[in-house]
Every structure is written in structure tokens, then in C-alpha cells.
Amino acid sequence: MDGKSAVSLEVVLDRCRHGPGQQPNILQTLLAVQEALGHVPFNVVGEIARGLEVTEADVAGVLSYYPDLRTHLSGRHLIRICMGESCVANHCSRVLRELRDQLRVDVGETTPGNRFTLEKVYCVGNCAVSPTVIIDDELYGRMIPSQVASLLDQYR
Ligand code: FES
Numbered sequence: 258m259d260g261k262s263a264v265s266l267e268v269v270l271d272r273c274r275h276g277p278g279q280q281p282n283i284l285q286t287l288l289a290v291q292e293a294l295g296h297v298p299f300n301v302v303g304e305i306a307r308g309l310e311v312t313e314a315d316v317a318g319v320l321s322y323y324p325d326l327r328t329h330l331s332g333r334h335l336i337r338i339c340m341g342e343s344c345v346a347n348h349c350s351r352v353l354r355e356l357r358d359q360l361r362v363d364v365g366e367t368t369p370g371n372r373f374t375l376e377k378v379y380c381v382g383n384c385a386v387s388p389t390v391i392i393d394d395e396l397y398g399r400m401i402p403s404q405v406a407s408l409l410d411q412y413r
Contacts, residue, residue: 265293266301270308281309283319287326296327324378331374332367334412336360339389341380349388353377355402356390359409372413 273286286309290297297305297320306313320326338344338353353364360368360375367374383389386398390405392412400408 266290266304269293270305274308281311283309283311283316284323287316287320287323291326296330299328324376327376331376332371334373334393335376335391336373337376337378337381337391338364339379339381339383339387339391340377341384341387343380343384344388347387349400351402352388352390352400352405355405359405373409 269289269292270286273282273289275281283305286305287297290301290305294301299317302313302316302320306316309316320328336356338349338356340349340353356375357363360373362368362373362375364375364377378391381389381391381396383396383398388398388400390397390400390408392408397404397408
């Protein structure tokens with residue numbers, strides 16, 4: 258880890274430290290670390306555990322449980338396709354197939370040059386206009402496969 262990341266992690270852990278008699282909030286801390294570093298690398302699990310006074314297994318368990326927590330840096334643009342119930346019912350798998358074809362990567366992978374990372378999520382509260390694709394913080398509803406190429410062009 259470089260010096261800059263170490264300082265950032267230290268600051269984040271300091272901010273997330275629990276007071277006397279309070280329970281440590283592992284999830285909130287991991288989200289804060291991800292916000293600061295862009296991901297939660299496995300090599301900081303020990304430092305987080307020590308900062309929160311919990312075991313490394315506690316931290317690793319939360320880290321592996323929540324799909325929103327990333328252990329690897331994503332590309333410049335993070336594309337998430339919703340695979341929740343409503344999106345599945347509205348054929349998100351066809352949109353996913355088109356995304357894979359256009360990007361030439363599978364879920365969890367990043368395109369060469371680090372432009373796009375493709376991930377799945379499970380319901381982002383946009384069910385009324387599913388299927389949903391999220392690029393960075395922008396939601397796109399009622400996606401159909403034929404819209405995928407022009408949507409990606411906006412981020413190329
Ligand atoms: S199931 Fe996809 S937004 Fe709710």
C-alpha cells in the first residue's frame with residue numbers, strides 16, 4: 258500500500274471509531290473505506306479489525322457478504338445491472354447479454370484499458386421502470402438490448 262492510501266485509511270478508521278459502550282459498525286466502516294480508497298483491499302482487513310477492535314474474521318465475513326463492497330478497484334466507469342426479481346421478470350438477462358457482448362467482459366471483470374467494470378446488483382429500488390442499469394451514479398430504467406450500445410457511447 259502506498260503512503261497516501263495509508264493516511265486515508267487511518268483517517269477513515271479514526272472517523273469510524275466507536276465510542277465507549279458502543280458496538281463497532283463494520284459495514285459502515287467498510288463502506289467508508291471503499292468511498293475513500295475506491296475499494297476495500299484484502300490487505301487492509303487486519304488494520305480495519307484492529308481499528309474496530311473486532312477479529313479479522315468479523316471484517317472478512319462482512320466484506321464477503323455484501324456485494325456492494327468491492328475488493329478490487331473498478332474501471333473508470335462502474336456498470337451495474339440489476340438482477341432483482343422485477344428486473345429478471347422484465348428480461349434483464351437480455352440486457353446483460355448485450356452488455357457482455359458490447360464490452361467483451363463477463364460480470365466481475367474490467368475492460369482492457371480500465372474503462373468499464375461490469376457488476377450485478379440486486380434491486381436498487383427502481384423496479385417501476387425495470388430493467389435497470391446503473392452507470393456510476395446514474396440510473397437507466399426500461400433498458401432494452403438495442404439501447405446498450407448508445408448508452409455505452411456516452412461513457413466512451
Ligand atoms: S429489481 Fe431491479 S430495480 Fe428492483
